Amino acid sequence: MLIKQIIKLLVLVSFAVFGLINDALAICKGSPINPVTDTCWSCMFPARFGGYQFGRGGDVAPGETDSPICGCVNGTGITMGFSVGFWEHARLIETVKDPWCMPAMGAGLNSGSLNALMAGSHRTQVSGGSSSDYASQQAHYYIYPIWMLLNLFSDFPCIEKDPFDVAYMTEVDPMWNDDTLSFILNPEALLFGNPISQLACMADTIAATPSTPLDPLFWCQGAWGSSYPLNGSSTVTNPTNLNAGIASRMLFKLSREMILYDTAINNCAQKGVLQPIYVKSHYRLQIAKPRRGQDCVPIGRPDFLWGSGKNPPMGAGNNSPDNFLWVLTRARTCCVGYTFK
Secondary structure (H helix, E strand, C coil): CHHHHHHHHHHHHHHHHHHHHHHHHHHCCCCCCCCCCCCCHHHHCCEEECCEEECCCCCCCCCCCCCCEEEEEECCEEEEEEEEEEEEEEEEEEEECCCCEECCCCEECCCHHHHHHCHHHCCCCCCCCCCCCCCECEEEEEECCHHHHCCCCCCCCCCCCCCCEEEEEHHHCCCCCCHHHHCCCCHHHHHHCCHHHHHCHHHHHHHHCCCCCCCCCCCECHHHCECCCCCCECCCCCHHHHHHHHHHHHHHHHHHCCCCEECCCCCCCCCCEECCCCCHHHEEEEEEECCCCCCCEECCCCHHHCCCCCCCCCCECCECCCEEEEEEEEEEEEEEEEEEC
């Protein structure tokens, strides 16, 4: 009898485990990111070397106003050479409606029972009564040095050498899921919650549509909504604009926490410079999932210019709808030359 009871218990446990696995796969499915086919390689342009710009016509290369000649003093000596500026594929950002869903990995750690325990799983309806509902998106931030992963230009001093890693997950961050706690990071949000400040965001949308956003209006994300609060809550109802705005907020949040380095401010700082308020024009996003995009999108650009068909109601291929993956290209400037020791 004891053996039969043990067998029955094992069978029940097996069904429960497989049920959770199937539930997780149903919520979050897809294929892992392919660094070759899922990346928009033209997004590294325009680039600049020694004052000469090439690639992508009317766009502006990072550090365009810098002198073509540079000099840096570092721990190994004095470097004299040429200024280099380009857009570096360096990070991945996931913005997902299903907690623990990781489109970059093609799977997730989520299940129905686990979602019910997460604050991010309690979402209000904003998409016109469809099954896609949003209120508190979750976000994941990856270190993604694609050039090192593909073993390309590994000797180029401007390329990041850090390994691939999951650097931040909002599911374990209480400030991301609570408006009151997030106020600790952004007390200045009280200054920009009035109609006059938000009215200024129209100018940011207009600027970002053909070109780049207005950096002085740091509380605005153009058509993507407000930069505040620094958590996953948003009043934007368009799924593509909403998720792009959440990805941008993640950058702002990491800047405020002094985790994100800006690599376009000082060409002598190899790692970059810490900024409590991020410079919006130094970052661009390319949508990789549910469906790959061909555009390098400045922060705040309306999605009718780049998001059409990128989030089909039934998903794209094996990818679940409403769970987004973004490839971040950041402005990178550096000094390449000879070091005198």
